[in-house]
Amino acid sequence: IMSAFGFWLMLSCTTIISSLQCNHLPWQQRKVIENSLRLLDKMGKKFPQQCLREKMSFRFPMQVLQPRQKESVGTAIEEIFQHIFYIFSKNLTLAAWDGTALDEFQNGLYLQIEQLEACVIKKHTYYHRSKEASRLKLKKYFQKIDCFLKDKQHDLCSWEISRAEMRRCLQLIDKVTRKR
């Protein structure tokens, strides 16, 4: 099994078309976050007043962005991007957002995810990550949002609340990446 895994690992690395260089990532990451925040604003209008009473507190796990190992922040950010990408990938009809802005948003996120993944695998930092407790808290947080959307059947208010929450999330990441 280990040999198969090793072989698969090697193959997956060579099939990833984007460059395996990791130097440009911190710089590019800042650009992606900047862009994502801009596009999140662009895709919809102001937060509708009628959705205020439905607002939920999801409690983002802050400790994920302040890990003991500095390299783990990159992995944490990759996971957050991955979850955000998943959340915005389907059942968006009732949100009625600007399709082009949404496309650009998702596209930028995914490219970054792909490149981060390649670097993480290359540097083998994933191995330690999988055992960290904060990573599970992150999954719980996004699962909560996913369940919230499903329960509300992806209606307008649930989407607007989720969008506002993702905005907060990206802003937190923005602060962290600026410090690096």
Add this chain to the structure above:
Amino acid sequence: ELEDAGWQELPGCQAVAGTECDFSSAITEYYDAHYVRVRAHTGDSVSPWSEILEMVPEHVAQIGPPELELQSTNGVIKVRVSPPEANQRKKMWFDDLSFKYNLVFWENSSQAQLQRKTIFPVDTVDDLAPDTTYCFKVQANLPMDAKQGLFSPISCVKTTQKAVNDLLCATNLSVLALNMKFLLLWNTQDKQQGNYNVQYLVGYLKELNEDSSDKWLSVPGCENITSTWCNFSSIITSTGFYYLRVQAREGHNKSCLSREVRIDPLETNGIGPPGVRLDLSDTLLHILISPPGGAEDEFMRDHYDLSYRILYWKNSPDKEEEVKQKEVKQTIATVPDLSPSTLYCVKVQAFSEPYNKSSAYSQQECIHTPAGTPLPLIIFGIFMGALLVVLLVATPLVFVFYQAYAKIKYVFFPSCQPPLNIEGFGAQPFSSPYLPTAEEPVENCCVIESMITEDGNQIDFTDYKHSKQSSRDSGNYSNDDNTSGSKGSKETLEKEIL
């Protein structure tokens, strides 16, 4: 430490005869730590509790097999993968987009080689031999969690013959990109002129679980063209990636889709050379750089975090000069300490450190430094100049000061003496000579004059008083001595007085 009270009985695992038990129904929180313990009992006696087993469901869970759907068309195999837990309400891995699918396939013959490929959820496998049976199986993996899933059941299918209109298809798709201007080029095998339609797909759409074949869009300006190139810069944004393909058409029936090519704009793009301008001032050489893509367009600098590498040297025909290098981030650089009467040449290259990309060098620009003046001459010149300045400025100043001094001295400290016949002048310097002094006492005087006439009678004149004379006479009044004694004068004198 775990308290005794919190333990719950596992349903379906009470009085179990064997040594295993399925307790899946009790697990609802996949990310929380769970603790399990077991004890045995026979009749009335009960064993002590076993060691506590701690586990997090998400850690120990294994990824189940995905579902595989195959379709053989046109010499290729279309593959469709459904993620594990696809129909479950409650999922362990609710983010099914994070799976990476590993397809393993082989020819259904005796000495088949296993081929592996990472595929999208909806993908095609080409480069297969026609009319051959291939067998496939796929597994879903989570590389970030270092998890490999179980393989799906094996499914075999036979490839069809390839379509004949192969010659129509565009081939050898290549991309040329400079300063974010993107050009797609291709070849055509067919001698006949075909109609081309260049299409693009926003990259992330391939990662979704749905078929993206209906999401392709035409590149504006390349919809119905006969040329074999297309400028697709208009659809490119810097943060994102794309797929491009060329659809070749002939008439209404025949069309062929080329292979797809993936574009990562910032990776694919080439940085063009910057512009250089030189300027001289004293012994400084100013190098003015205009960034690639133009000064007005901040795009290149913004996205690539550009820096510039400057090469400069003295261009002398007789001997080889050392080429010096300087790296700057700004668009202006200065070279100090130039030698006079020398030809300096400069060329600049733009590079991006994060992306490890560099442009070609700019055109070589040269400039001649003027003949320098010898140092003693310069010193003498400065000295003379300073002297002149001092003279021009100091002389009027001195003059003005002297004049002021003289005036002040004249008014407040006069040097001349008053004439000696003006007595008391100067004794009391602050009394005005024009103020009236105290009046001097004047006596009332009467003058009785007796005249001896020819009769010999004495005539007494009436007394008359002299009025007080004003002091204007300074108390002195003249007493005419009428010693001449003529009669006539006396009488007139009387009349005057009366």
